Amino acid sequence: MPDDSIAIVARPRVADVARLAGVSAATVSRILNGSEMFADATRIRVQEAARQLGFQPDPAARSLRRGQGDSIALLVGDIEQGVYAGLTRHMQAALEDMGLDLLVYDLAHQEARLRRFLERAPARRLRGIVLATTDTLPEDCIGLLRGLMAQQVKVIALRQRLDQHGIASVIQDEHSAAKLATAALLRKGRMPIAFLGRISGSLMGAERCEGYRDALREAGHAVDSALIWDASYRYRAGFTATAEALQRGLAFSAILAASDELALGAIAALQDAGRSVPGDVAVIGFGDADWAAYQRPSLTSLSEHPAELSGIVRGILEGKATGLLHEVKRHLVERQSG
Amino acid sequence: MPDDSIAIVARPRVADVARLAGVSAATVSRILNGSEMFADATRIRVQEAARQLGFQPDPAARSLRRGQGDSIALLVGDIEQGVYAGLTRHMQAALEDMGLDLLVYDLAHQEARLRRFLERAPARRLRGIVLATTDTLPEDCIGLLRGLMAQQVKVIALRQRLDQHGIASVIQDEHSAAKLATAALLRKGRMPIAFLGRISGSLMGAERCEGYRDALREAGHAVDSALIWDASYRYRAGFTATAEALQRGLAFSAILAASDELALGAIAALQDAGRSVPGDVAVIGFGDADWAAYQRPSLTSLSEHPAELSGIVRGILEGKATGLLHEVKRHLVERQSG
DNA sequence: TTGTAAGCGTTATCAA
DNA sequence: TTGATAACGCTTACAA
Numbered sequence: 001m002p003d004d005s006i007a008i009v010a011r012p013r014v015a016d017v018a019r020l021a022g023v024s025a026a027t028v029s030r031i032l033n034g035s036e037m038f039a040d041a042t043r044i045r046v047q048e049a050a051r052q053l054g055f056q057p058d059p060a061a062r063s064l065r066r067g068q069g070d071s072i073a074l075l076v077g078d079i080e081q082g083v084y085a086g087l088t089r090h091m092q093a094a095l096e097d098m099g100l101d102l103l104v105y106d107l108a109h110q111e112a113r114l115r116r117f118l119e120r121a122p123a124r125r126l127r128g129i130v131l132a133t134t135d136t137l138p139e140d141c142i143g144l145l146r147g148l149m150a151q152q153v154k155v156i157a158l159r160q161r162l163d164q165h166g167i168a169s170v171i172q173d174e175h176s177a178a179k180l181a182t183a184a185l186l187r188k189g190r191m192p193i194a195f196l197g198r199i200s201g202s203l204m205g206a207e208r209c210e211g212y213r214d215a216l217r218e219a220g221h222a223v224d225s226a227l228i229w230d231a232s233y234r235y236r237a238g239f240t241a242t243a244e245a246l247q248r249g250l251a252f253s254a255i256l257a258a259s260d261e262l263a264l265g266a267i268a269a270l271q272d273a274g275r276s277v278p279g280d281v282a283v284i285g286f287g288d289a290d291w292a293a294y295q296r297p298s299l300t301s302l303s304e305h306p307a308e309l310s311g312i313v314r315g316i317l318e319g320k321a322t323g324l325l326h327e328v329k330r331h332l333v334e335r336q337s338g
Numbered sequence: 339m340p341d342d343s344i345a346i347v348a349r350p351r352v353a354d355v356a357r358l359a360g361v362s363a364a365t366v367s368r369i370l371n372g373s374e375m376f377a378d379a380t381r382i383r384v385q386e387a388a389r390q391l392g393f394q395p396d397p398a399a400r401s402l403r404r405g406q407g408d409s410i411a412l413l414v415g416d417i418e419q420g421v422y423a424g425l426t427r428h429m430q431a432a433l434e435d436m437g438l439d440l441l442v443y444d445l446a447h448q449e450a451r452l453r454r455f456l457e458r459a460p461a462r463r464l465r466g467i468v469l470a471t472t473d474t475l476p477e478d479c480i481g482l483l484r485g486l487m488a489q490q491v492k493v494i495a496l497r498q499r500l501d502q503h504g505i506a507s508v509i510q511d512e513h514s515a516a517k518l519a520t521a522a523l524l525r526k527g528r529m530p531i532a533f534l535g536r537i538s539g540s541l542m543g544a545e546r547c548e549g550y551r552d553a554l555r556e557a558g559h560a561v562d563s564a565l566i567w568d569a570s571y572r573y574r575a576g577f578t579a580t581a582e583a584l585q586r587g588l589a590f591s592a593i594l595a596a597s598d599e600l601a602l603g604a605i606a607a608l609q610d611a612g613r614s615v616p617g618d619v620a621v622i623g624f625g626d627a628d629w630a631a632y633q634r635p636s637l638t639s640l641s642e643h644p645a646e647l648s649g650i651v652r653g654i655l656e657g658k659a660t661g662l663l664h665e666v667k668r669h670l671v672e673r674q675s676g
Numbered sequence: 677t678t679g680t681a682a683g684c685g686t687t688a689t690c691a692a
Numbered sequence: 693t694t695g696a697t698a699a700c701g702c703t704t705a706c707a708a
Contacts, residue, residue: 011460013701024679029703037677056461060407061701064398064684079426085418089444104442106427122349123394235632264632271634294573294606351685362695367687399685402700
């Protein structure tokens with residue numbers, strides 16, 4: 001029979017370690033924080049005592065005294081979108097390496113949630129804030145971010161350019177990626193090509209749309225505004241926009257969708273209407289979701305680089321990466337759909 | 339030209355509020371923490387002063403003094419699985435209502451990551467830990483969890499039964515859900531039916547498999563172990579297991595998959611082999627992923643209840659829900675695939 | 677190279 | 693009903 005009683009064991013403090021090692025608390029603190037100027041004998045005695053007691057410094061006490069904590073807040077546009085979930089995973093791994101905690105905050109694409117977070121943020125002694133959303137920010141939120149920077153909080157924008165506001169930004173090259181995909185479709189003789197994605201309310205979306213337009217123009221084609229469908233992120237939006245276009249009798253032989261979710265919705269609408277993919281209509285998405293390869297037809301998509309983005313964020317937090325703007329290149333992952 | 343200078347404004351402390359209201363710091367603290375026994379005039383003066391200064395208590399100082407913080411850690415099996423992302427979103431909403439912070443920790447299905455977290459957890463002054471994974475836990479981790487409970491940390495298991503260890507558990511009825519789905523397939527004349535899912539290493543998987551077996555037995559069918567495919571969670575596993583089964587020439591007219599991801603992989607393998615879904619083979623998944631309705635064929639799946647689960651967790655944290663085991667019912671969401 | 681003591685901001689105890 | 697004071701655990705000036 002297992003022993004079900006649990007002793008409440010008081011956690012060791014610096015004082016306990018100090019007593020065991022026969023030194024003062026100050027010495028323990030200094031040695032455990034990596035101070036070099038100590039006799040080897042002392043250092044070893046302290047480290048051994050800490051190990052033996054299983055001492056772990058109390059983060060609350062430490063951050064109260066130091067005036068700064070050990071956590072980074074990651075604000076994501078929508079944790080249920082694969083892109084943000086992947087980013088969360090990679091950011092967590094990168095920060096863990098640095099000994100930092102990750103506080104994930106799901107914005108659910110709501111301005112009110114961002115504002116709420118930013119209002120409560122100053123009290124939290126955050127080391128940094130990584131804002132990962134493509135939604136355009138209201139002025140007051142940018143002001144709050146700058147206010148936090150003034151309190152020594154490192155602010156980094158991910159997937160959105162805020163460098164014009166003095167905020168370090170890490171982005172992927174949406175414009176050239178969209179151009180790349182559009183050109184690939186044109187090379188395969190696809191025309192007309194529709195653009196499906198969020199344009200208003202997302203700087204990134206607008207950039208993608210611009211890449212699409214530029215590719216068409218450079219190939220000598222006119223841009224037909226009836227083939228530019230402004231839709232939000234999720235499956236339903238892709239489905240609805242495509243279904244409506246079909247109902248209106250619009251002609252197109254390819255769709256460039258601004259996310260894999262939108263692309264999936266679009267493909268469903270096409271198939272429901274009896275159009276084959278990629279036979280009648282080719283479809284390309286953005287984000288290279290992990291399910292893209294297991295769709296039938298499998299989904300051609302523009303690559304996403306969460307590991308690289310996280311690495312750059314890490315560099316900025318460590319003070320190694322300089323400069324306000326960092327860009328990662330996307331490439332085309334070709335599969336069946338386009 | 340906008341003013342780019344940022345003033346470093348010191349955040350107000352209780353002392354500042356006290357000075358402005360003409361009372362002591364202790365009074366401010368008590369009133370702001372909801373103490374009733376004060377003259378209305380004082381209360382109003384203090385609240386007004388706090389509002390005016392935009393006072394927000396420092397969580398580090400507070401948790402140092404109180405011995406307990408305001409955050410809950412949510413440990414998820416894999417943040418990139420839709421089920422856990424959805425759970426994260428709902429948990430965050432529920433905890434926010436309670437004024438608690440959410441610390442998300444992605445286990446990536448690795449025991450080492452869980453152990454690492456649990457070892458560092460005691461120092462963090464967590465209010466609670468919600469462990470959301472179906473992976474079976476090693477003994478030492480359960481010991482660590484019980485040790486945390488002894489330190490007044492509320493521990494709640496989600497999607498896994500740990501009530502036999504005295505840990506409050508919130509689960510969905512996997513056994514009857516699997517039985518329900520299997521019975522539905524049988525009613526439609528589907529036989530033989532294969533089971534695809536993680537069995538070893540997941541108590542939940544084993545329960546689902548048992549539900550499948552029971553449904554077959556109750557209908558008077560023998561259980562063919564060659565049709566039980568032990569595979570992990572992701573798309574690839576579903577694809578591979580199904581492709582191998584087809585290659586071996588196994589006969590089956592339906593697959594009950596333990597997750598929507600596995601189901602998608604299975605459908606891809608079936609279609610690649612020229613089998614139609616649901617014509618030749620019906621497929622049912624678990625989790626009712628948001629993309630399930632936008633697949634073609636759209637995916638029949640067993641419902642998932644993140645909002646209800648989060649609500650129960652909230653109840654437990656608030657001390658309203660009693661009992662060690664809480665169960666939410668799943669139902670069958672019927673679509674094209676099965 | 678090491679120790680003493682002060683202080684981070686809050687809340688709880690005790691006294692009035 | 694309110695105030696003074698100590699204490700939470702740690703780090704860092706200042707002293708030695």
